[in-house]
Amino acid sequence: MEIDKKHFTGGKTEGGITSSYATEDGVKLKVPYSFMGTIYDDAEFDAAVAAMKQDSLTMGPKTQEFQEKFARIHKVKYAFACSNCTTGMHVATQLFDIKPGDEVIVTPNTFVATSLVILKEGGIPVFADIDPRTFNIDPEDVARKITPKTKAIYVVHYAGLMVDMDPIMELAAKHGLKVLEDCAHAANASYKGRMAGSIGDVGAFSFHSLKNITTCGEGGMITTNNDEYAKGIQNLRCMNNTQPWDQSKNEWKFGDITCKKTSPLEYWMPAHFDVIPWNGHWGSNYRMNEIQAAVGCCQLDKLPMLTARRQQIGHAITAGLQDVTGIETVYEPKDREHVYHLYTICVNEKELGGSRDEFMRVLYEEEGVQSILHYQPTFHFTGLQRMGYDPNQCPNASEFFYKRETNLPMHPRLTEQNVQDMIDGIKNAAAKVRKRHCK
Numbered sequence: 062m063e064i065d066k067k068h069f070t071g072g073k074t075e076g077g078i079t080s081s082y083a084t085e086d087g088v089k090l091k092v093p094y095s096f097m098g099t100i101y102d103d104a105e106f107d108a109a110v111a112a113m114k115q116d117s118l119t120m121g122p123k124t125q126e127f128q129e130k131f132a133r134i135h136k137v138k139y140a141f142a143c144s145n146c147t148t149g150m151h152v153a154t155q156l157f158d159i160k161p162g163d164e165v166i167v168t169p170n171t172f173v174a175t176s177l178v179i180l181k182e183g184g185i186p187v188f189a190d191i192d193p194r195t196f197n198i199d200p201e202d203v204a205r206k207i208t209p210k211t212k213a214i215y216v217v218h219y220a221g222l223m224v225d226m227d228p229i230m231e232l233a234a235k236h237g238l239k240v241l242e243d244c245a246h247a248a249n250a251s252y253k254g255r256m257a258g259s260i261g262d263v264g265a266f267s268f269h270s271l272k273n274i275t276t277c278g279e280g281g282m283i284t285t286n287n288d289e290y291a292k293g294i295q296n297l298r299c300m301n302n303t304q305p306w307d308q309s310k311n312e313w314k315f316g317d318i319t320c321k322k323t324s325p326l327e328y329w330m331p332a333h334f335d336v337i338p339w340n341g342h343w344g345s346n347y348r349m350n351e352i353q354a355a356v357g358c359c360q361l362d363k364l365p366m367l368t369a370r371r372q373q374i375g376h377a378i379t380a381g382l383q384d385v386t387g388i389e390t391v392y393e394p395k396d397r398e399h400v401y402h403l404y405t406i407c408v409n410e411k412e413l414g415g416s417r418d419e420f421m422r423v424l425y426e427e428e429g430v431q432s433i434l435h436y437q438p439t440f441h442f443t444g445l446q447r448m449g450y451d452p453n454q455c456p457n458a459s460e461f462f463y464k465r466e467t468n469l470p471m472h473p474r475l476t477e478q479n480v481q482d483m484i485d486g487i488k489n490a491a492a493k494v495r496k497r498h499c500k
């Protein structure tokens with residue numbers, strides 16, 4: 062698949078937070094960081110056009126098919142398509158009834174969305190530090206952060222490697238807490254044979270452009286095994302209107318107006334939907350459209366191939382970087398299926414003799430490999446610092462972001478040459494930095 066590079070617009074669009082980085086700085090790149098995480102071919106193109114010819118372009122047969130396929134693959138009772146992972150997590154936060162003052166334990170090593178949905182409901186994100194080997198939330202620190210105000214735990218399966226879910230679920234059961242799995246990186250990932258999004262109370266997936274599958278740049282899926290939550294998700298995702306009017310009645314009174322049915326066939330009375338807040342929560346429009354869902358169905362057919370290709374690339378990088386002094390490769394525990402949404406290498410500054418930033422500079426400017434960082438600890442953003450969060454509270458997450466990590470280009474369209482260029486570039490950059498520092 063040829064990618065149109067016209068979108069490298071040097072900061073002239075609003076894409077900054079979420080699409081390709083500007084590269085009009087004269088650096089000649091061998092392997093750019095692409096924000097297109099998947100492969101589209103005629104299947105997606107044809108499906109999109111076919112869906113555009115439907116009578117209804119939203120919440121139709123393609124959405125139904127996409128949800129059913131997704132639920133089957135992820136071994137969950139329910140899957141509901143939505144506009145993106147953030148809105149999916151917002152729905153979960155409303156389902157969990159997070160209210161002002163309630164505490165939610167969350168990882169700081171995530172896109173801001175995971176905390177944003179807590180803040181939006183007036184909840185208080187409480188940050189637990191990460192495990193320095195998996196970069197995922199550390200269950201031992203979660204246990205330390207539980208207080209009588211804690212209501213939920215929000216975990217993120219960073220880079221496509223699932224969190225150690227057993228101790229998280231044990232803590233949740235012991236303290237009566239809800240668990241949200243942020244599965245933005247984790248389509249098709251598993252832990253001890255259980256699929257992402259099937260272990261916690263609710264899971265939320267992202268089909269944003271960068272993700273392992275994408276529904277035209279934006280999209281999401283909410284999963285649950287809980288029948289009550291399934292009703293709540295349908296209600297909150299679509300402006301509280303899943304409740305039909307009580308059709309056992311033949312008459313409704315609205316002030317001075319009386320509305321009378323003379324036959325059960327009068328489908329328009331008193332209107333075709335009713336609105337009732339779910340458990341006191343007002344919903345919104347978080348729907349996915351039919352074109353996205355049609356593309357999503359094709360992407361699910363490709364998911365085994367897309368996952369296998371990412372894993373193949375991930376394993377090739379790991380093998381190619383063994384014994385590079387100062388560079389640490391991805392850790393893959395045996396009980397988990399890593400789906401390599403990201404490939405994160407870590408710089409060991411002591412061993413390398415130079416800093417991570419210096420290494421990245423050489424890798425980019427001299428070796429033409431564009432790596433990027435995910436994620437600045439959430440509590441370092443100005444908005445949260447203004448709330449008084451201790452900037453030193455999660456030393457592993459801070460060290461990871463400011464001193465250790467960098468994420469290599471990772472998507473299934475990478476060629477063998479791209480992979481070799483990355484391996485060679487990393488080896489060369491590490492050697493150059495080491496040499497500059499050992500006089």
Ligand SMILES: Cc1ncc(COP(=O)(O)O)c(C=O)c1O
Pocket residue numbers: 144145146147148171172174175217243245246266267268269280281
């Ligand atoms: C870990 C994580 N959580 C949540 C999100 C938000 O996903 P979306 O853009 O679909 O709302 C992202 C997306 O970048 C993510 O990486």
